[in-house]
Amino acid sequence: MNSPHDAGQAPTPSPVPSPAGTEQWLLRLYVAGQTPRSVLAFANLRQICEEHLAGCYQIEVIDLQAQPELAREDQILAIPTLVRALPEPVRRIIGDLSHTERVLVGLDLKPRA
């Protein structure tokens, strides 16, 4: 990964209070059929949500093979793509979500380093 936010430093304790119970989260996971990568992404997402958003999240899995028009409507290029639809603003994370640290940053569950 050659992202500018590449996490090399130790995870800092989160100053953001856990939003659990205060907000309802809507997460959409875009996949294309049942590939190992999408299965992995879904598993990773479930785990992260259970850890950080227990009880106040909803995951929608959208299979673009079944609904190809949504690729255009929702501006999806990569598979898998995770979109935080709620709360605003919209956030996107692409990949199989195996890098938990990056997912948390991407979802604003952790401040950007």
Place this chain on the structure above:
Amino acid sequence: MTPLSSPLSKAPTGILGLDDITGGGLPRGRPTLVCGGPGCGKTLLAMEFLVRGATRFAEPGVFMAFEEGDQELAENVASLGFDLAQLVHDRQLLVDRVEIDRTEMEASGEFDLEALFIRIGHALDAIGAKRLVLDTIEVLFAGLPNPILVRAELHRLFRWLKDRGVTAVVTGERGDGSLTRQGLEEYVSDCVIALDHRVSNLVATRRLRVVKYRGSTHGTNEYPFIIDADGIAVLPITALGLAHEAPTERVSSGIPRLDAMLAGGGFYRGSSILVSGTAGTGKTTLATHFADAACRRGERVLFFAFEESPRQIERNQRSVGIDLVPWVDQGLLQFSAQRPTFQGLEMHLTAMHKAIHRFQPHNVVVDPLNSFISPGNEIEVKAMLMRLVDHLKVQGITGYFTSLTAGGSPVDQTDTAISSLIDTWLMLLAMESGGERNRSLSILKSRGMAHSNQMREFLITDQGVVLRDVYVGPGGVLTGSARLSQEAEEEAARLVRRQEIERQQRELERQRARLEARIAELRGEFLAQEAETLGLIAREEAREKALRQGRDAMARSRQADDATGGAHELAP
């Protein structure tokens, strides 16, 4: 370019000139890479490919825009006369704006671009598209992490497009030392077109080159192209051979006397005519005569003016009795006026090419040709003219060019250089003598006709151009007042000679009268003498007779028996 019988199926682009260069279009069912620097017209070329496909070849198309938004794109191409909204409404075109915002995108783990495939596939299926544009897909490299993965996915994408059999145009930004920044040419190997926007001598010129075209012959030169209100026009440069027709029909030069000099009929239709001359010798006037005559025949004339504005030409020509305005109003005459420095040579040529294509004239006037020439570009000008002449000849259009020659040198280098392309070459010269400048016209050459070798004095009157014989005498060629004064002198000399002859004639008459008088006198004398002599003879005869009668009477009285015997006796 003659398209070889190629098994490769081609999808015509409908872009003026490009299909000539590629021998019929882009490889059907395969991706073509169009690359070039910023602002070189990639997006426009790609969009025109789709618009023409939809409007002319019943091949709907999908435009995947990675850079510009729908609105932006529609506005950009609206200036080219493309109504994207209508095409989209008619389901002939689908524009999908692919938004990639790196800043709001986080990456975690492995991914692929299957969603892009689905997206493209869905768009193609939605309108039954046969054509696809990916503009500019390299944006993906900036928008997505992990370039190695993106590269692998693009490779897969192009294979997938081939399998789907869609004719695709993929645009790419020119990179340092490579055709595209990300080396897209490695994936798109069937056809690569490079666009270029170069500035030389402060003038920008767009050029197009087919870098490769697998399985097909193609023009390998750099071809200039322009982008204007009708889209892109590429000019094939040397695709033409010497196979044009040679009509025998003649067209008038607009000046009867000049037609007479040209073997009595004027120029050949479809030939190229050059009028060269120094400043102010009436080149434009001669050209407008030609244009006027053509319009009178009901033919269309396209007049490229590079020195004067159309209004100025109209006004100036009215002063010599030629009114061009009605022809313009009737749509027979069209002016195209531009400063030579407005754009590069190639662009001028391309623009002229395009104007000819649009107006379909029978005759084209370029006045003057050599305003393009600046030190050092004679060769280019020649190349340009050659292409123009070739094009006109193939189209059967009569080309009328004027050329300003430098003072002092009657035929400058450029004229010589282009001479081989010219069928009929007229030369206008200003002859300076006796404090006057006078114009003369002569025919340097005229292929295929017995043309006059005579120099004519060329007068511009308010009734138009009049050709007159020049005075050629021991003192050289005289024109203008010198000719008039020479003619007056000759007239005087002739008068003197005539008077001399008359005097001599009178003298002769007098001599004749004198001679005749003497003849009459002599004859009188002779007659008198003759009469006297005859009188003498008569008298003598009368006396003789009387004598004989007397003797006879005496003999009778003597009763002489024999006159003879008696006579003897009587003899003393």
